[in-house]
Amino acid sequence: MPSRKRAGSEPPGHCDEGDPLTSESDRTAPISATAAGAEKTPAIEWPCVPGPVASTEGRTGPGPPPPRWVLESRAETGSQLRRVPIHPLPFRIGRRPGLDLTLPSLAVSKTHAEIYAAGDLLRLRDLGSTNGTFLNHELITDRPVSDGDILHFADFEFRLGRQEGGGKAAPVRSDSDTTITMHRGDLSRQFAEGTRELTELIRDGAVTIAFQAIVEIPSGAVAAYEALGRGRHPRLPESPSELFRIAESLGAEAELSRLFRRRAVELVRDRPHLPTLFLNTHPTELRQPGLVESLEELRGVAPHLDLALEIHESALAAPAVIGALRERLAEMNVGLAYDDFGAGQARLLELAEAPPHYLKFDRRFVTGIDQAPASRRRVLTSLVTVARELLVRTVAEGIETAAEYEVCASVGFTHGQGFHLARPVPAEDL
Numbered sequence: 294m295p296s297r298k299r300a301g302s303e304p305p306g307h308c309d310e311g312d313p314l315t316s317e318s319d320r321t322a323p324i325s326a327t328a329a330g331a332e333k334t335p336a337i338e339w340p341c342v343p344g345p346v347a348s349t350e351g352r353t354g355p356g357p358p359p360p361r362w363v364l365e366s367r368a369e370t371g372s373q374l375r376r377v378p379i380h381p382l383p384f385r386i387g388r389r390p391g392l393d394l395t396l397p398s399l400a401v402s403k404t405h406a407e408i409y410a411a412g413d414l415l416r417l418r419d420l421g422s423t424n425g426t427f428l429n430h431e432l433i434t435d436r437p438v439s440d441g442d443i444l445h446f447a448d449f450e451f452r453l454g455r456q457e458g459g460g461k462a463a464p465v466r467s468d469s470d471t472t473i474t475m476h477r478g479d480l481s482r483q484f485a486e487g488t489r490e491l492t493e494l495i496r497d498g499a500v501t502i503a504f505q506a507i508v509e510i511p512s513g514a515v516a517a518y519e520a521l522g523r524g525r526h527p528r529l530p531e532s533p534s535e536l537f538r539i540a541e542s543l544g545a546e547a548e549l550s551r552l553f554r555r556r557a558v559e560l561v562r563d564r565p566h567l568p569t570l571f572l573n574t575h576p577t578e579l580r581q582p583g584l585v586e587s588l589e590e591l592r593g594v595a596p597h598l599d600l601a602l603e604i605h606e607s608a609l610a611a612p613a614v615i616g617a618l619r620e621r622l623a624e625m626n627v628g629l630a631y632d633d634f635g636a637g638q639a640r641l642l643e644l645a646e647a648p649p650h651y652l653k654f655d656r657r658f659v660t661g662i663d664q665a666p667a668s669r670r671r672v673l674t675s676l677v678t679v680a681r682e683l684l685v686r687t688v689a690e691g692i693e694t695a696a697e698y699e700v701c702a703s704v705g706f707t708h709g710q711g712f713h714l715a716r717p718v719p720a721e722d723l
Contacts, residue, residue, distance in 0.1 A: 362415060364451040383409035386446055400424050400447035441489025487529055491539045494526040495548055501525050502557045503717035507688060507710045510702050517569035521717050522553035550575040551587045560720040562595035569599040571630060579608055585621050592625050601628035601651060609643040616647045641679060648683045656691025663696035674704040
């Protein structure tokens, strides 16, 4: 058999051409201070070896290339995800130059750990390191690993991932010199746990929806329902905020948000007389293509439903973009609602340029309003008046008590939402 090439022995130009390098601000930063008088260690060496992990010997006929395993890393001060292919196997990690992955820290042993094949599986083995090898924050000696696992070699954190079809993994180099002493327990947590399970949740559609009524003030009639996503994976939390936190580490926020909207429409599409259905968005969807197209699909599934799209009030910072979105939504007969108005800035000028159909005031305006100083009530009354003059319906979020409801009615809110008025319920209880 031919001899196995080590990282750094490849000829010039072996890396994929055109793969971007990180900017100065995204390079790996030391986790703690450089030890005085300590020797400098070499910059991190990222192998640039393309190709799948698994052998293709014996394969006959056409078919998709096997998935390629990668180690994913994120800069301490940046959001850019960097990937290095785990190839060839065994894949050795340590401080010594010439290994497949060289980590520039004295906390890392010269030959720290290796990833190797065991049949069709990958395993991670510690090679007698001083500061340990960790799998999902647990100290290990030899364990099987799978997609989404979080690996620590001393104080360096990686996530194991797969690239289907042999996609490119961008090589990254860093000029950081790190000479630190690692203390047990200093494991960074830039990658959220549960990424593998979240991928399963999205793949299997393991979510459901709770519907919370939005009522008219003062009649109390139900005018709309807001669709609130809930997880249904046995090893993940139900809370949507926790699910989105995990999704952010995968770049899957938009996909999860679309899944929640689709499930909401699926659950109620056979109800001919349902009031307006409020569907939420994630802020990343306004910076990516696909939002309008996802709504067009929903409109095709349930053309009779009265829909309103909620977007965060921070989107008002780009009124031209919101104005264009509003026009597209109008073409699909979908209303527009600004959520959490006043949570950041009460953008009155932008509000006038791109008025929504509904303006949902952040709960901080409402909580304890019955005991608030008169000045706070005057401010709230003024904002509600501005919205009314723009022909915008106003929703007081988070009404928890009868006293809060009475004040919201007195300042002119047209609608209210909160546990005092109605709690979220499953679709069968609508």
